[in-house]
Amino acid sequence: MPEVSKMKKPDVKLVLLGDMNVGKTSLLHRYTERKFKDTVSTVGGAFFLKQWGPYNISIWDTAGREQFHGLGSMYCRGAAAVILTYDVSNWQSLAELEERFLSLTDTANHDCIYALVGNKADLTDPRAQLCQDSDEASKDRMDCGEERTETQVLSACPTPPASPVSLSGITPGKQVTPEDAMALYGRILRYKGLEEKSSLPADKMCFETSAKTGYNVDNLFEALFDLVLPSILRNKNENQHSPTVDLEECRGAKRGRPSCC
Ligand SMILES: Nc1nc2c(ncn2[C@@H]2O[C@H](COP(=O)(O)OP(=O)(O)OP(=O)(O)O)[C@@H](O)[C@H]2O)c(=O)[nH]1
Numbered sequence: 001m002p003e004v005s006k007m008k009k010p011d012v013k014l015v016l017l018g019d020m021n022v023g024k025t026s027l028l029h030r031y032t033e034r035k036f037k038d039t040v041s042t043v044g045g046a047f048f049l050k051q052w053g054p055y056n057i058s059i060w061d062t063a064g065r066e067q068f069h070g071l072g073s074m075y076c077r078g079a080a081a082v083i084l085t086y087d088v089s090n091w092q093s094l095a096e097l098e099e100r101f102l103s104l105t106d107t108a109n110h111d112c113i114y115a116l117v118g119n120k121a122d123l124t125d126p127r128a129q130l131c132q133d134s135d136e137a138s139k140d141r142m143d144c145g146e147e148r149t150e151t152q153v154l155s156a157c158p159t160p161p162a163s164p165v166s167l168s169g170i171t172p173g174k175q176v177t178p179e180d181a182m183a184l185y186g187r188i189l190r191y192k193g194l195e196e197k198s199s200l201p202a203d204k205m206c207f208e209t210s211a212k213t214g215y216n217v218d219n220l221f222e223a224l225f226d227l228v229l230p231s232i233l234r235n236k237n238e239n240q241h242s243p244t245v246d247l248e249e250c251r252g253a254k255r256g257r258p259s260c261c
């Protein structure tokens with residue numbers, strides 16, 4: 001996994017949006033540090049810079065708490081992809097995306113892409129409870145100094161429960177199905193005035209993940225990195241051809257002629 005570089009200028013921006021507690025920060029930790037670790041509720045926002053081939057991609061983590069709501073549109077400014085995140089075991093967190101978060105994306109790029117991510121799939125889907133494939137998981141553990149044999153890795157994952165209650169003691173609220181997510185994806189396209197037939201298909205843009213086990217997390221981020229590449233190339237192209245703005249000239253304009261900036 002290419003290293004996460006800190007100080008380079010980002011070529012493109014991805015933003016994680018969603019209600020508090022859905023696991024936005026945990027998804028980033030899982031992807032960038034290969035770990036599922038304790039988190040505290042995010043204050044404001046933070047970003048990670050990910051080197052993807054020759055490009056630098058900034059992935060912004062934002063706060064889901066209501067009191068930081070207004071900041072969301074600032075973080076979405078210029079975004080090439082927005083990752084709308086919900087908790088598969090919490091129907092309300094999906095509803096919040098449409099009610100509270102979708103409008104924040106009005107500041108994103110006109111060609112921004114939208115992904116719907118149902119996190120905490122380990123609570124509802126036996127496949128998501130299995131750790132990443134064992135050699136990857138043991139490699140990961142090697143990365144962070146823990147070495148385990150394949151059986152240990154597999155035995156570390158709980159056997160699929162009869163129902164979520166046995167796994168985590170949660171009383172299953174109304175769970176979100178992939179169909180619910182794909183229906184919301186269609187409404188997002190309509191909200192954006194986009195035609196479904198000329199947009200990325202719902203089954204390609206709706207993901208279920210588990211930051212806890214790593215299930216589908218690499219696939220999510222790396223699928224989006226590839227999808228935003230055209231946006232990066234377009235930006236680079238535009239920057240190479242866009243005339244630079246001479247601020248002195250602007251200042252002159254402010255004094256005399258109508259302002260240009
Ligand atoms: N079972 C399970 N728990 C998870 C998963 N991802 C996150 N959690 C837990 O959910 C809680 C919230 O996780 P965070 O990553 O802090 O959530 P957040 O969306 O960043 O929350 P805010 O920063 O408040 O917006 C923590 O207790 C995590 O351990 C997951 O995939 N599965």
Ligand SMILES: [Mg+2]
Nearest residue numbers: 024025041042
């Ligand atoms: Mg957070």
